[in-house]
Amino acid sequence: MLVTDFDYELPQERIAQHPMEPRDHSRLLVVDKVTGAYEDKHFYDLVDYLRPGDVLVFNDTRVIPARLLGHKTTGAHVEVFLLSRKNGTDWEVLVRPGKKLQVGAKIVFSDELSCEVIEHTDFGGRIVRFSFDGVFEEILDRLGETPLPPYITAPLEDKERYQTVYSRERGSAAAPTAGLHFTKELLQRIKDKGCEEVFVTLHVGLGTFRPVSEEKIEDHQMHREFYSVSQEAADAVNKAKAEGRRIIAVGTTAVRTLESACVDGKLQAGSNYTQIFIYPGYQWKMVEALVTNFHLPQSTLLMLVSSLSSREIMLNAYAHAVKDEYRFFSFGDAMFIVDQNK
Numbered sequence: 001m002l003v004t005d006f007d008y009e010l011p012q013e014r015i016a017q018h019p020m021e022p023r024d025h026s027r028l029l030v031v032d033k034v035t036g037a038y039e040d041k042h043f044y045d046l047v048d049y050l051r052p053g054d055v056l057v058f059n060d061t062r063v064i065p066a067r068l069l070g071h072k073t074t075g076a077h078v079e080v081f082l083l084s085r086k087n088g089t090d091w092e093v094l095v096r097p098g099k100k101l102q103v104g105a106k107i108v109f110s111d112e113l114s115c116e117v118i119e120h121t122d123f124g125g126r127i128v129r130f131s132f133d134g135v136f137e138e139i140l141d142r143l144g145e146t147p148l149p150p151y152i153t154a155p156l157e158d159k160e161r162y163q164t165v166y167s168r169e170r171g172s173a174a175a176p177t178a179g180l181h182f183t184k185e186l187l188q189r190i191k192d193k194g195c196e197e198v199f200v201t202l203h204v205g206l207g208t209f210r211p212v213s214e215e216k217i218e219d220h221q222m223h224r225e226f227y228s229v230s231q232e233a234a235d236a237v238n239k240a241k242a243e244g245r246r247i248i249a250v251g252t253t254a255v256r257t258l259e260s261a262c263v264d265g266k267l268q269a270g271s272n273y274t275q276i277f278i279y280p281g282y283q284w285k286m287v288e289a290l291v292t293n294f295h296l297p298q299s300t301l302l303m304l305v306s307s308l309s310s311r312e313i314m315l316n317a318y319a320h321a322v323k324d325e326y327r328f329f330s331f332g333d334a335m336f337i338v339d340q341n342k
Contacts, residue, residue, distance in 0.1 A: 065144025
């Protein structure tokens with residue numbers, strides 16, 4: 001398959017620049033993953049499509065202020081973007097400008113925080129070692145900026161709007177955006193219907209948003225991302241699967257966690273890194289239905305949702321969403337991809 005097989009036309013004005021208020025008043029395109037039939041709804045209508053016993057799996061990661069602005073000892077300005085923590089002092093990062101930041105380069109952010117480049121990575125990034133005076137997380141909260149995707153150019157007045165209402169495990173470079181639509185009130189309505197909520201963690205990094213540069217998608221290599229599944233979460237999902245109840249992933253990061261941690265048909269508790277790349281032809285193990293946003297053309301995430309349904313059904317649904325003026329990407333509207341007869 002070619003990357004261009006997953007392209008579509010998207011007018012610039014369809015890219016959402018601001019989050020919807022209230023969160024659950026965004027639109028929801030309900031797509032039958034088998035027939036391709038779709039319905040135009042609002043996100044708060046999601047509860048009408050759920051059944052007692054359904055298990056919704058959420059990613060409870062929390063976005064960190066991952067963008068740091070500093071300078072080299074020469075005075076040149078530098079941007080460091082935190083991707084994943086390797087230990088107490090070392091992080092995998094992206095840097096800009098990259099060519100001038102070789103091993104041994106030192107970057108100063110403030111009197112209490114600096115770092116040194118100690119290694120190159122396979123994906124054009126760096127491993128840096130931080131030196132700091134105090135608690136790193138507290139310093140980062142003061143100096144760092146919450147990163148927004150480059151297609152969002154409008155300022156975000158309330159930083160919590162780029163966090164889910166259930167976020168708790170710090171570590172992401174970007175939000176699991178399908179979860180941004182949920183309010184505490186909607187979560188309570190879902191519980192009241194008899195559905196079960198389960199939380200896993202995947203810290204969103206380069207693997208989720210790195211563009212596909214190869215012509216053939218099979219040649220694309222995903223960047224690794226850290227995930228964690230508690231014993232409680234594994235037990236709940238496995239019990240539901242054994243009883244024939246639906247597992248509904250909230251977001252592609254929840255999908256990547258569930259499918260990565262599945263061994264012999266069961267969800268395994270523990271922590272690990274995943275480089276799973278899901279595209280049409282993939283044999284799904286855990287997930288039956290998916291709540292997700294609208295994804296970028298030619299992206300690995302569009303390939304993932306196409307795998308749950310089909311490329312033709314997804315591109316047809318996207319064409320409808322563009323024509324009907326849905327809002328796209330991180331602050332945009334949502335889809336619910338489900339087999340309504342199962």
